[in-house]
Amino acid sequence: MLEAAGVAVFALTGALVAVRKGMDPFGFILLATVTGVGGGTLRDLVLDRGVGWVQAPSDVIICTIVALAAWATAYFRPGMLDGWMGKRMLVWADAAGLALFAVVGTQKALMAGVPVLSAVALGAVTASFGGILRDILAGDRPMVLWSRDFYVTAAATGAAMTAFLSGLGISPPLVMLGGIAAGFGLRAGSILLGWSFPNLPGSGSA
16 A cells, blocks of 8 residues: 555656656656656565566556546646646655655565665665656656755665664554654755755865
8 A cells, every 4th residue: 555655656756757848648657657666666676576567567557547647637737737836746746755665665675584774775775766767767867866955865764764663563554654754854854944964075066
């Protein structure tokens, strides 16, 4: 359930980028699907398990529905998903997807018997990879490279909190909420309040 929510949210970010690029419906579907399943695909390959969306098409169906809904909205309500509003929706949907996938990726790695530090790293990678693919395919600078924003750091924080709470034997719903709150909270602070690491001596903004 949590992974399906992450797929849908990340697929929405891909569709929002497709709006800005003026793509056709199939472009929407491609970008939404790559974004929605990209991180999970890499996670499953690293864990040497069957890739989820290949074995069961539910994630692809979710991405397709989200993509077509976004295309129809953009077509019948021009400007609604573009401009300033579209950019804000993209940033916040990406933050939500980042937090969700950081938790899911870490939980699945732990369940597969991966060491804790490796599980945290895999959670961060799961959370980041789909967005990186989206931005590269769209010809944009990946969000992960935006100045000194907390991005991978936010994903790693959510993943680390998930692993920490899991190690304490806390109930899965509370582990999920704690991991999401940690990852999303740090990313939100970076977006709203400019939280970031300081510049390296002698360097400017990236």
